[in-house]
Amino acid sequence: MAATNIETWQSATVKQVVPVADGIARIVLEPSLPLKAEPGSHVDLMVKIDGEPAKRSYSVVESNHDGTRLVISVMKAPLSRGGSIFMHGLVPGQRLEITQPLQNFPLRVGARRYILLAGGIGITAIANMAAVLKRLKADYTLVYVGRSRSAMAYLKKLSELHGERLEVHVDDEGSSLGVPALVDRADADTELYMCGPIRLMDAVRRSWVGRELDLPNLRYETFGNSGWYDPEEFIVRVPKLNLEVKVPQGRSMLEALEDAGAEMMFDCRKGECGLCEVRITELSGAIDHRDVFYSERQQRQGTKMNCCVSRAVTSPTGSRSDAGAGPAVITIEPN
Ligand code: FES
Known part of the structure:
Protein backbone atom coordinates (compact mmCIF):
# COMPACT_ATOMS: atom_id res chain seq x y z
CA MET A 1 0.00 0.00 0.00
CA ALA A 2 1.16 3.56 -0.64
CA ALA A 3 0.45 7.00 0.80
CA THR A 4 -3.25 7.97 0.94
CA ASN A 5 -5.29 10.84 2.28
CA ILE A 6 -6.63 8.83 5.17
CA GLU A 7 -5.06 9.95 8.42
CA THR A 8 -3.75 6.93 10.31
CA TRP A 9 -1.75 7.85 13.39
CA GLN A 10 1.13 5.77 14.68
CA SER A 11 4.23 6.17 16.77
CA ALA A 12 7.66 6.69 15.26
CA THR A 13 11.13 6.55 16.75
CA VAL A 14 13.65 9.26 15.99
CA LYS A 15 16.76 7.52 14.61
CA GLN A 16 18.93 10.48 13.63
CA VAL A 17 18.97 14.28 13.70
CA VAL A 18 21.76 15.95 11.70
CA PRO A 19 22.24 19.42 10.21
CA VAL A 20 22.13 19.56 6.40
CA ALA A 21 22.31 23.35 5.85
CA ASP A 22 22.18 26.55 7.89
CA GLY A 23 19.28 26.07 10.31
CA ILE A 24 17.99 22.91 8.58
CA ALA A 25 17.96 19.51 10.30
CA ARG A 26 17.54 16.15 8.60
CA ILE A 27 15.46 13.87 10.80
CA VAL A 28 15.25 10.14 10.20
CA LEU A 29 12.17 8.40 11.60
CA GLU A 30 11.28 4.74 12.01
CA PRO A 31 7.48 4.41 11.98
CA SER A 32 5.66 1.59 13.75
CA LEU A 33 3.15 1.13 10.88
CA PRO A 34 5.35 1.54 7.81
CA LEU A 35 3.76 2.64 4.56
CA LYS A 36 5.55 3.50 1.35
CA ALA A 37 5.86 7.28 0.87
CA GLU A 38 5.19 8.26 -2.72
CA PRO A 39 6.81 11.41 -4.14
CA GLY A 40 5.02 14.52 -2.93
CA SER A 41 3.75 12.89 0.27
CA HIS A 42 4.03 14.36 3.73
CA VAL A 43 3.47 13.33 7.31
CA ASP A 44 1.57 15.21 9.96
CA LEU A 45 3.08 14.97 13.39
CA MET A 46 2.41 16.24 16.87
CA VAL A 47 4.87 18.70 18.38
CA LYS A 48 4.76 20.28 21.82
CA ILE A 49 4.62 24.06 22.08
CA ASP A 50 4.69 25.42 25.62
CA GLY A 51 3.69 21.92 26.73
CA GLU A 52 0.61 21.92 24.48
CA PRO A 53 0.26 19.50 21.54
CA ALA A 54 0.10 21.03 18.06
CA LYS A 55 0.01 19.47 14.59
CA ARG A 56 2.65 20.23 11.97
CA SER A 57 3.17 18.89 8.42
CA TYR A 58 6.50 17.96 6.87
CA SER A 59 7.25 16.63 3.42
CA VAL A 60 8.89 13.23 3.17
CA VAL A 61 12.26 13.91 1.55
CA GLU A 62 13.21 10.27 1.23
CA SER A 63 11.91 6.89 2.23
CA ASN A 64 12.99 3.36 1.59
CA HIS A 65 10.90 0.98 -0.53
CA ASP A 66 8.71 -0.28 2.32
CA GLY A 67 8.47 2.96 4.29
CA THR A 68 10.29 1.60 7.37
CA ARG A 69 12.55 4.65 7.22
CA LEU A 70 11.19 8.13 6.55
CA VAL A 71 13.34 11.23 6.25
CA ILE A 72 12.00 14.72 6.79
CA SER A 73 13.89 18.00 7.00
CA VAL A 74 12.94 20.92 9.17
CA MET A 75 14.03 24.53 8.94
CA LYS A 76 14.28 26.43 12.20
CA ALA A 77 12.06 29.37 11.36
CA PRO A 78 13.28 32.74 12.68
CA LEU A 79 9.72 33.53 13.76
CA SER A 80 8.86 29.99 14.71
CA ARG A 81 5.58 29.40 16.48
CA GLY A 82 7.52 26.75 18.40
CA GLY A 83 7.12 23.71 16.14
CA SER A 84 10.48 23.94 14.43
CA ILE A 85 12.24 24.61 17.74
CA PHE A 86 10.69 21.42 19.12
CA MET A 87 11.75 19.46 16.04
CA HIS A 88 15.33 20.73 16.23
CA GLY A 89 15.47 19.61 19.85
CA LEU A 90 14.63 15.97 19.04
CA VAL A 91 17.17 13.32 20.00
CA PRO A 92 17.60 9.73 18.78
CA GLY A 93 15.38 7.30 20.64
CA GLN A 94 12.62 9.86 21.23
CA ARG A 95 9.10 8.80 20.22
CA LEU A 96 6.72 10.93 18.19
CA GLU A 97 3.12 10.61 17.10
CA ILE A 98 2.97 10.82 13.32
CA THR A 99 0.55 9.93 10.56
CA GLN A 100 1.31 7.42 7.89
CA PRO A 101 2.45 9.28 4.74
CA LEU A 102 -0.35 11.43 3.31
CA GLN A 103 -0.62 12.45 -0.30
CA ASN A 104 -1.94 15.74 -1.63
CA PHE A 105 0.81 16.66 -4.06
CA PRO A 106 1.05 13.63 -6.33
CA LEU A 107 3.48 13.32 -9.20
CA ARG A 108 1.73 12.32 -12.40
CA VAL A 109 3.89 9.88 -14.24
CA GLY A 110 3.84 9.99 -18.03
CA ALA A 111 4.19 13.68 -18.92
CA ARG A 112 6.45 14.50 -21.87
CA ARG A 113 8.50 17.01 -19.87
CA TYR A 114 8.76 18.15 -16.28
CA ILE A 115 10.05 21.24 -14.58
CA LEU A 116 10.50 20.81 -10.84
CA LEU A 117 11.00 24.08 -9.01
CA ALA A 118 12.12 24.24 -5.38
CA GLY A 119 12.64 27.44 -3.40
CA GLY A 120 14.66 27.03 -0.18
CA ILE A 121 13.18 24.45 2.17
CA GLY A 122 10.65 23.65 -0.59
CA ILE A 123 13.27 21.19 -1.83
CA THR A 124 11.92 18.76 0.76
CA ALA A 125 8.72 18.33 -1.26
CA ILE A 126 10.50 18.18 -4.60
CA ALA A 127 13.64 16.07 -4.01
CA ASN A 128 11.78 12.77 -3.92
CA MET A 129 9.94 13.62 -7.17
CA ALA A 130 13.22 14.36 -8.89
CA ALA A 131 14.68 11.05 -7.71
CA VAL A 132 11.69 9.16 -9.12
CA LEU A 133 11.84 10.98 -12.46
CA LYS A 134 15.53 10.17 -12.69
CA ARG A 135 14.79 6.48 -12.07
CA LEU A 136 12.07 6.61 -14.75
CA LYS A 137 14.50 8.25 -17.19
CA ALA A 138 11.96 11.04 -17.67
CA ASP A 139 12.75 14.35 -19.33
CA TYR A 140 13.00 16.72 -16.36
CA THR A 141 14.84 19.76 -15.07
CA LEU A 142 15.20 20.36 -11.36
CA VAL A 143 15.45 24.08 -10.65
CA TYR A 144 16.64 24.85 -7.12
CA VAL A 145 16.55 28.44 -5.88
CA GLY A 146 18.06 29.72 -2.65
CA ARG A 147 19.41 32.73 -0.80
CA SER A 148 22.90 31.29 -0.39
CA ARG A 149 24.47 27.89 -0.95
CA SER A 150 24.99 27.34 2.77
CA ALA A 151 21.22 27.63 3.30
CA MET A 152 20.37 25.13 0.55
CA ALA A 153 19.90 21.62 1.91
CA TYR A 154 21.08 18.58 -0.06
CA LEU A 155 22.78 20.65 -2.77
CA LYS A 156 25.82 18.40 -3.15
CA LYS A 157 23.77 15.23 -3.12
CA LEU A 158 21.33 16.62 -5.70
CA SER A 159 24.17 17.72 -7.92
CA GLU A 160 25.71 14.22 -7.80
CA LEU A 161 22.39 12.57 -8.53
CA HIS A 162 21.01 14.88 -11.22
CA GLY A 163 24.13 16.31 -12.87
CA GLU A 164 23.17 18.66 -15.68
CA ARG A 165 19.48 18.24 -15.00
CA LEU A 166 19.98 20.33 -11.86
CA GLU A 167 19.88 24.09 -12.34
CA VAL A 168 20.87 26.16 -9.33
CA HIS A 169 20.05 29.85 -8.75
CA VAL A 170 21.61 31.56 -5.77
CA ASP A 171 20.60 35.10 -4.82
CA ASP A 172 23.85 36.10 -3.13
CA GLU A 173 25.82 34.93 -6.16
CA GLY A 174 23.76 37.17 -8.43
CA SER A 175 22.22 34.23 -10.28
CA SER A 176 18.61 34.71 -9.17
CA LEU A 177 15.91 32.95 -11.13
CA GLY A 178 14.11 34.83 -13.91
CA VAL A 179 10.57 33.48 -13.56
CA PRO A 180 9.19 34.54 -16.98
CA ALA A 181 12.21 32.94 -18.69
CA LEU A 182 11.61 29.74 -16.74
CA VAL A 183 7.94 29.60 -17.65
CA ASP A 184 8.81 30.38 -21.29
CA ARG A 185 10.58 27.03 -21.36
CA ALA A 186 7.31 25.22 -20.68
CA ASP A 187 5.03 24.11 -23.49
CA ALA A 188 1.67 22.36 -23.60
CA ASP A 189 3.37 19.04 -22.80
CA THR A 190 5.23 20.31 -19.74
CA GLU A 191 4.11 19.83 -16.17
CA LEU A 192 5.59 22.16 -13.59
CA TYR A 193 5.70 21.14 -9.92
CA MET A 194 6.78 23.70 -7.38
CA CYS A 195 7.20 24.26 -3.70
CA GLY A 196 8.70 27.36 -2.12
CA PRO A 197 7.95 30.84 -0.82
CA ILE A 198 4.59 32.32 -1.75
CA ARG A 199 6.20 35.18 -3.74
CA LEU A 200 8.02 32.73 -5.98
CA MET A 201 4.96 30.55 -6.49
CA ASP A 202 2.78 33.55 -7.15
CA ALA A 203 5.21 34.88 -9.77
CA VAL A 204 5.22 31.49 -11.49
CA ARG A 205 1.45 31.28 -11.37
CA ARG A 206 1.10 34.72 -12.95
CA SER A 207 3.54 33.90 -15.75
CA TRP A 208 1.83 30.56 -16.29
CA VAL A 209 -1.58 32.22 -16.57
CA GLY A 210 -0.08 34.99 -18.74
CA ARG A 211 1.17 32.39 -21.20
CA GLU A 212 -2.24 30.70 -21.18
CA LEU A 213 -0.73 27.35 -20.29
CA ASP A 214 -3.05 24.70 -18.89
CA LEU A 215 -3.57 25.30 -15.17
CA PRO A 216 -3.83 21.59 -14.29
CA ASN A 217 -0.23 21.25 -15.51
CA LEU A 218 0.93 23.64 -12.79
CA ARG A 219 1.03 21.86 -9.45
CA TYR A 220 2.24 23.12 -6.15
CA GLU A 221 2.68 22.45 -2.48
CA THR A 222 2.68 25.25 0.03
CA PHE A 223 3.93 25.38 3.58
CA GLY A 224 1.48 28.16 4.28
CA ASN A 225 3.90 30.11 6.38
CA SER A 226 5.62 32.59 4.12
CA GLY A 227 3.93 35.86 3.35
CA TRP A 228 4.41 39.11 1.49
CA TYR A 229 5.22 40.99 4.68
CA ASP A 230 6.83 40.18 7.99
CA PRO A 231 4.26 38.91 10.48
CA GLU A 232 3.03 41.50 12.97
CA GLU A 233 0.88 41.26 16.04
S1 FES B 1 -7.56 25.30 6.75
FE1 FES B 1 -7.28 25.03 4.62
S2 FES B 1 -7.05 27.05 3.89
FE2 FES B 1 -7.12 27.27 6.02
Missing part, protein backbone atom coordinates in the same frame (compact mmCIF):
# COMPACT_ATOMS: atom_id res chain seq x y z
CA PHE A 234 -2.68 42.31 15.24
CA ILE A 235 -6.14 42.34 16.78
CA VAL A 236 -9.10 40.32 15.55
CA ARG A 237 -12.63 41.18 16.63
CA VAL A 238 -15.54 38.76 16.29
CA PRO A 239 -18.69 40.65 17.37
CA LYS A 240 -20.89 37.58 16.88
CA LEU A 241 -18.89 35.73 19.53
CA ASN A 242 -18.21 38.79 21.61
CA LEU A 243 -14.48 38.22 21.20
CA GLU A 244 -11.49 40.48 20.83
CA VAL A 245 -8.29 38.50 20.47
CA LYS A 246 -4.66 39.50 20.11
CA VAL A 247 -2.88 37.47 17.41
CA PRO A 248 0.82 37.42 18.30
CA GLN A 249 3.56 37.38 15.68
CA GLY A 250 4.22 33.68 16.20
CA ARG A 251 0.61 32.38 16.04
CA SER A 252 -1.96 32.20 13.29
CA MET A 253 -5.34 33.90 13.52
CA LEU A 254 -6.95 30.47 13.50
CA GLU A 255 -4.85 29.33 16.46
CA ALA A 256 -5.46 32.54 18.40
CA LEU A 257 -9.23 32.20 17.89
CA GLU A 258 -9.14 28.55 18.92
CA ASP A 259 -7.13 29.52 22.01
CA ALA A 260 -9.90 31.97 22.85
CA GLY A 261 -12.51 29.21 22.65
CA ALA A 262 -13.95 29.89 19.19
CA GLU A 263 -15.04 26.78 17.31
CA MET A 264 -13.42 27.14 13.91
CA MET A 265 -13.65 25.11 10.74
CA PHE A 266 -10.41 24.08 9.07
CA ASP A 267 -8.71 21.24 7.27
CA CYS A 268 -5.28 21.76 5.71
CA ARG A 269 -4.06 24.65 7.88
CA LYS A 270 -1.80 25.49 4.94
CA GLY A 271 -3.88 27.96 2.92
CA GLU A 272 -4.92 25.38 0.35
CA CYS A 273 -8.46 24.18 1.06
CA GLY A 274 -10.35 27.39 1.92
CA LEU A 275 -12.26 25.76 4.78
CA CYS A 276 -11.09 28.26 7.38
CA GLU A 277 -12.39 31.21 5.37
CA VAL A 278 -13.73 34.15 7.39
CA ARG A 279 -15.59 37.22 6.12
CA ILE A 280 -13.96 40.59 6.73
CA THR A 281 -16.44 43.27 7.80
CA GLU A 282 -13.99 45.98 8.89
CA LEU A 283 -10.27 46.48 8.61
CA SER A 284 -7.78 49.00 9.85
CA GLY A 285 -4.60 48.04 8.01
CA ALA A 286 -4.20 45.57 5.15
CA ILE A 287 -4.44 41.83 4.56
CA ASP A 288 -1.33 39.77 3.89
CA HIS A 289 -2.94 36.96 1.89
CA ARG A 290 -0.72 33.91 2.31
CA ASP A 291 -3.02 31.29 0.82
CA VAL A 292 -2.98 29.68 -2.59
CA PHE A 293 -6.73 29.09 -2.51
CA TYR A 294 -8.04 32.44 -3.77
CA SER A 295 -7.45 33.94 -7.17
CA GLU A 296 -5.60 37.23 -7.35
CA ARG A 297 -8.94 38.98 -7.99
CA GLN A 298 -10.52 37.45 -4.88
CA GLN A 299 -7.53 38.47 -2.79
CA ARG A 300 -7.72 42.03 -4.10
CA GLN A 301 -11.41 42.25 -3.16
CA GLY A 302 -10.35 41.95 0.46
CA THR A 303 -13.72 40.68 1.67
CA LYS A 304 -12.57 37.31 2.97
CA MET A 305 -9.40 35.53 4.05
CA ASN A 306 -8.12 32.12 5.02
CA CYS A 307 -7.34 32.63 8.67
CA CYS A 308 -5.03 29.62 9.02
CA VAL A 309 -2.26 31.45 7.19
CA SER A 310 -3.27 34.99 6.18
CA ARG A 311 -2.68 37.89 8.53
CA ALA A 312 -3.43 41.55 9.02
CA VAL A 313 -0.59 44.07 8.82
CA THR A 314 -0.59 47.75 9.65
CA SER A 315 0.34 48.66 6.11
CA PRO A 316 1.80 46.82 3.13
CA THR A 317 4.35 49.58 2.72
CA GLY A 318 4.87 50.45 6.34
CA SER A 319 3.62 53.93 5.52
CA ARG A 320 0.10 53.97 6.88
CA SER A 321 -0.73 57.52 7.85
CA ASP A 322 -1.59 56.49 11.37
CA ALA A 323 1.41 54.13 11.64
CA GLY A 324 2.49 54.08 15.23
CA ALA A 325 -1.15 54.24 16.32
CA GLY A 326 -1.10 50.55 17.20
CA PRO A 327 -1.56 47.18 15.57
CA ALA A 328 -3.84 46.43 12.64
CA VAL A 329 -7.40 45.59 13.69
CA ILE A 330 -9.67 43.30 11.73
CA THR A 331 -13.32 42.54 12.37
CA ILE A 332 -14.63 39.26 11.02
CA GLU A 333 -17.57 36.93 10.83
CA PRO A 334 -16.42 33.36 11.33
CA ASN A 335 -17.32 30.47 9.03
